[in-house]
Amino acid sequence: MSRSSKRETKLVSVYSDLIVKLKEISMREGLPLTEYVNRALEQAVRAHELGSSLREVVDLYERMRIQREAGLILIPMEVFNRMVEELRGEEVEGLWRDCGSWYGEYLSMRVRDGDPLRVLVGMLEDCGWKVKLTNLEGGGSFKCFSPTISLEATKLFARFIEGALKSLGYEILSASCLRGLIELRIKLRKK
Amino acid sequence: MSHGRKLLAAREDLANKVSEIAKRRGWTLYELVNRILDEVVRLESMGKSLEDVVEGFELLREAREAGLILIPSRLWYELVERCYESLDRRWLEDLWYECGQWYGRYYESLEKLIEALKKFFWDLSSIDLSPSEGGVEVKLFLSSPSLARIELLSKFVEGAFESLGYELISKKGVRGALSMRFRGKGLKVE
Numbered sequence: 001m002s003r004s005s006k007r008e009t010k011l012v013s014v015y016s017d018l019i020v021k022l023k024e025i026s027m028r029e030g031l032p033l034t035e036y037v038n039r040a041l042e043q044a045v046r047a048h049e050l051g052s053s054l055r056e057v058v059d060l061y062e063r064m065r066i067q068r069e070a071g072l073i074l075i076p077m078e079v080f081n082r083m084v085e086e087l088r089g090e091e092v093e094g095l096w097r098d099c100g101s102w103y104g105e106y107l108s109m110r111v112r113d114g115d116p117l118r119v120l121v122g123m124l125e126d127c128g129w130k131v132k133l134t135n136l137e138g139g140g141s142f143k144c145f146s147p148t149i150s151l152e153a154t155k156l157f158a159r160f161i162e163g164a165l166k167s168l169g170y171e172i173l174s175a176s177c178l179r180g181l182i183e184l185r186i187k188l189r190k191k
Numbered sequence: 192m193s194h195g196r197k198l199l200a201a202r203e204d205l206a207n208k209v210s211e212i213a214k215r216r217g218w219t220l221y222e223l224v225n226r227i228l229d230e231v232v233r234l235e236s237m238g239k240s241l242e243d244v245v246e247g248f249e250l251l252r253e254a255r256e257a258g259l260i261l262i263p264s265r266l267w268y269e270l271v272e273r274c275y276e277s278l279d280r281r282w283l284e285d286l287w288y289e290c291g292q293w294y295g296r297y298y299e300s301l302e303k304l305i306e307a308l309k310k311f312f313w314d315l316s317s318i319d320l321s322p323s324e325g326g327v328e329v330k331l332f333l334s335s336p337s338l339a340r341i342e343l344l345s346k347f348v349e350g351a352f353e354s355l356g357y358e359l360i361s362k363k364g365v366r367g368a369l370s371m372r373f374r375g376k377g378l379k380v381e
Contacts, residue, residue, distance in 0.1 A: 010206040016195035061244040074259040
């Protein structure tokens with residue numbers, strides 16, 4: 001451990017090749033290497049204080065970027081739930097299915113370095129759903145839970161998910177809904 | 192793959208915090224620092240800064256706490272248009288007004304409310320608040336020319352401002368654009 005007279009510092013061990021890259025970046029940013037590294041550590045500590053690892057934070061950021069590009073927007077859940085409860089109908093469900101189908105196609109084209117299904121799950125989690133997946137390839141289940149989403153909104157989300165999963169190459173074997181619960185049995189279609 | 196190592200000076204308080212986090216996760220300080228810096232380099236190669244990323248994360252967390260959810264804009268717009276056409280107009284306007292009241296009370300000040308609208312309402316292409324003849328004027332522009340959304344948004348804004356102690360004195364809305372003037376309750380407009 002080493003201390004400077006100006007500010008207390010501690011020596012940390014870093015990969016040499018990483019230091020080379022960091023030096024290049026910090027020069028581009030016009031910052032001394034130590035300051036650049038300190039800023040990075042500050043952000044990592046901030047992420048931890050928000051209850052997440054840096055990896056999770058970066059993953060979510062990436063997902064949000066994809067969602068915004070795909071035209072998703074943030075809306076008040078209460079207004080959404082109540083409007084959906086009032087406006088029922090097959091036609092609306094068809095629209096949600098179509099939109100899910102488009103979203104699934106979009107993800108399969110847009111997500112090149114990852115799993116589009118993971119992005120779909122992330123999107124649903126960002127909508128307030130908790131998602132549980134089991135054994136998807138061999139005829140598994142895709143379950144979503146939410147304590148705050150109304151029955152009508154649950155049905156619409158179910159159509160959206162069905163559409164998206166079909167576009168991602170899954171066959172829907174069965175589907176059922178309760179308020180805040182969607183349960184789909186699905187199987188990966190043979191290519 | 193083996194890496195050569197070098198020593199780098201970091202602020203001691205930060206290094207200690209990172210060390211605590213590493214311990215809780217069952218890693219060494221060396222492992223965690225290198226993971227963090229590796230992530231920084233990866234983000235930089237994508238043209239992103241770690242600060243932007245953490246801020247983006249905080250934004251979504253804040254949005255969730257404020258009861259907002261993500262849905263495809265196409266579905267939302269369609270839903271709004273259909274509700275506007277077929278549901279009881281008064282009921283719908285009251286719903287948006289009440290929702291605005293909730294957000295006004297949640298954010299507690301006009302500045303925080305406007306900041307939240309700018310951050311979270313991604314379909315607003317612009318929002319501007321300025322002083323106006325003994326009160327304030329708010330101008331909002333939507334990214335699409337929908338009369339239904341402008342009408343309902345005006346009820347939301349009215350509810351939010353009224354819950355913060357402002358009274359609507361005039362409103363002008365056209366497809367995609369809205370201008371509303373408010374005065375502080377109890378004040379007279381010159």
